[in-house]
Every structure is written in C-alpha cells, then in structure tokens.
Amino acid sequence: MPRRDRTALSDADYANLARFRHLLHGFFEFSESAARREGLTPAQHQLLLAVRGHPGPGAPNVSDIAAALFLKHHSAGELVARTEAAGLVHRVADPSDARQHRLALTDAGEAVLGALTSAHRDELTRLRTDLIGLLADLG
Amino acid sequence: MPRRDRTALSDADYANLARFRHLLHGFFEFSESAARREGLTPAQHQLLLAVRGHPGPGAPNVSDIAAALFLKHHSAGELVARTEAAGLVHRVADPSDARQHRLALTDAGEAVLGALTSAHRDELTRLRTDLIGLLADLG
C-alpha cells in the first residue's frame, strides 16, 4: 500500500498541494486567455486539440470527444455544434454508420490551433522545472 | 529565444499536448468527485486548501484568496460566504483593519480537508510518473 498515514499531513504538505494547484490553475488561466485572444472559448480550444490530437486510427466522433473531454455525450454534441457554427470544425457523416459523425478541423481551425499549440508548448517549457519540483515534493 | 519555429508542430506534438491536458483533466475530475463525496463543491475544497496552505505569515483575507484562486475579489467573497454557511470556514475581523476579515478553517473544515488532501497526495503519487514523462515529451 503506497498510502501514507492519514495523520501525517504537515503544513508543508498543504502548502505544496496548494502551490501545485495554483501553478496548474495559472497554466489554465494562460490557456483560456490565449484561446479568447484568438476568438475561441476555452472549451472550443480543447475540442480542437482533442480532434487534432486524437490517438485512434481514424477521425474521432462525438462520443470519442465526450470521453476525451470528460463530457456527457450530449454536452459534447452541443460543443461541437457551437464550434462548427464558428467555422472551426466540421462533421462528416460516417459512411459505414449513419448514426455517427466524424470530426475534422477546418482550415481556420487548423490555423488557430497551431498558433495556440505553439504558445502552449512555450508556456509549458517555462513551467516545467517548477512543476517537476513540486511533483517531487508531493509524491 | 526558446520558442521553436511555429511550423515545427508534428502530429505527436498535438497528441502529447492532448494527452497532457487529458491527464490533468482526469486529476481534476478525481478531485471534484472526491470533494463532492465529502459534501463540498469543488470550489469550496479549493478555498479550504488555499486557506490552509496559505504561504504568508498570518491568516489570509478575502483578497489573498482571490489572488490564490484567480478570482475577482467579490467572487471570492461570495465563495467564502457560501463556505461559511456550510460551516467549513469562519471569518474573524482583523483587529488592526476593520475592513478585512481573516479566514480560518473550522474543525469540520480541517477534518474534511485533511481527508481530501491525503486522497489527493495518493492520487498524485499514482500520476506522477506519467506526468513527468509527458512533460519531458512536451518541453
């Protein structure tokens, strides 16, 4: 059992966990403001990334996206609809299953995601050392 | 300049960033469900942690919490009011500045935060290796 004694929490344990959360929260604030600067909602940005970074062999469908973004199926569908209306993704009917829609980025979606992904990679490079240090203190 | 060429993004870069976000998102899902199991909203949990883990010399006030949680001052005040109503924190008037309220955990808040913090430490121990591996791929 890797779990340590519950009574063993020190002030430093709380402070380290608080700092870890604060650091991650700061990263997400960065991410959200970067997305909004590009005219996207944060959720739309995450959708684009989930579509582009989908690990499977083919293009993801709405259910894949729901799983990737921890959403209910119909919430994922709503997000896809909003993002499609913004011209960033499009749905193509799956030829082998008429219930499903395969998702792909539009050229506009591809462009904006590229810019955002570069910015995020840079930001993570800046944060990496602190993050690893905190993880070492926490584990 | 640490920034790499914007055109240098590969499929793997997108996939790695997507996996990184998915891993962190999963951690937050774990955190939120743990908080709700204890009868707290996720925001209330973060408030407790920010109070308990506050780095400064004294107890934090509402503005400190706003900064720690990336909230506007009045949103932090609303969160404190809700959490105080739940009996998890209390406000004590600062004797040297009647505008401020210093925040402290109640015994109930202390107990629930302790349980949650232990659980989070364990979860982070589980995730640490994957997280560090992904950070290495991303930077």
Added chain:
DNA sequence: CACAGTTATATCGTATCACGACATATATCC
C-alpha cells in the same frame, strides 16, 4: 483634521455552459 484617493468587501442582475430528462434514428443480435 478634512478630504481625496485607495483598499476591502458586499449586492444584484446577467451570461455561460454542462447537465438531466427526454426524444429520435440507426445498428446489432438472437
């Protein structure tokens, strides 16, 4: 020592977004 500016917090109405409940269409399996 008034008063201008700043700081700390509170009130209220609004907007966003994911959700539950429900509905529909298609596929699959005895």
Added chain:
DNA sequence: GGATATATGTCGTGATACGATATAACTGTG
C-alpha cells in the same frame, strides 16, 4: 424482424463567476 443497444439531438434548469455598482474604512497630504 422485434428487442435492445448505440449515437446523437432538443430543451429547460441550475450553479457560479462576472461586471457594474455600492459602502465602508484606511492612508496620506496639505
């Protein structure tokens, strides 16, 4: 081919952070 499962869509609701605004208290300055 009828029952069941899967994929997605519609609609109303609730939670909560926010902007705009307000109030109170502190601080420095002349």
